[in-house]
Amino acid sequence: MKIRVFIFYCLSLLAGCAAQPNTSLYHQLGERAGLEKLTDSFIAQIGNDKQVFHYFEHSNISHFRQGFISHLCSLVEGPCEYKGDSMVAIHTGMNINEKDFNHVVDLLINAMDEQNIPHTVQNEILAKMAPLRGEIIKI
Numbered sequence: 359m360k361i362r363v364f365i366f367y368c369l370s371l372l373a374g375c376a377a378q379p380n381t382s383l384y385h386q387l388g389e390r391a392g393l394e395k396l397t398d399s400f401i402a403q404i405g406n407d408k409q410v411f412h413y414f415e416h417s418n419i420s421h422f423r424q425g426f427i428s429h430l431c432s433l434v435e436g437p438c439e440y441k442g443d444s445m446v447a448i449h450t451g452m453n454i455n456e457k458d459f460n461h462v463v464d465l466l467i468n469a470m471d472e473q474n475i476p477h478t479v480q481n482e483i484l485a486k487m488a489p490l491r492g493e494i495i496k497i
Contacts, residue, residue: 383486384436386479390427393436397427399469407465410458433486445493452497459495463487 387393401423404414414422431438442448463484470480 382436383434383479383482384431387434387475387483389436390431392473393427393430393434396469396473396475397423397430399472400426400466403465403469403472404462407461409461410465413452413454413458413462430483434483445490446497449494450497454495454497456495459491 384393387396401419404411425440425442428438428442429440432440467480467484470483475483
């Protein structure tokens with residue numbers, strides 16, 4: 359009986375050692391370089407999309423890029439503090455409808471797929487972004 363308990367204990371320890379360490383989303387995304395690649399893919403997705411490009415056509419792409427990287431970095435618990443305008447201030451007057459909002463989310467998902475980000479990580483990112491939805495649609 360003692361040998362079985364000992365074997366169970368050893369197997370439990372081994373299972374714990376085999377478990378993947380709990381790393382932040384920031385690290386899972388490849389840190390700053392990974393966020394930059396994801397953002398560049400996202401910008402390319404938007405730039406090639408006729409449905410939503412009009413929302414971005416007069417944007418300063420460099421400013422958008424840096425702001426998105428910083429915002430995303432803070433959302434995924436990276437070492438960044440987003441100091442840009444609020445989502446309300448940025449999107450006020452754009453009158454983004456639900457269909458177009460959802461389409462931009464699809465473009466972000468496409469960019470994450472392009473960067474081979476695992477779906478479990480994608481879902482965690484989208485869950486962190488979801489509360490912003492109400493701040494962006496139709497304001």
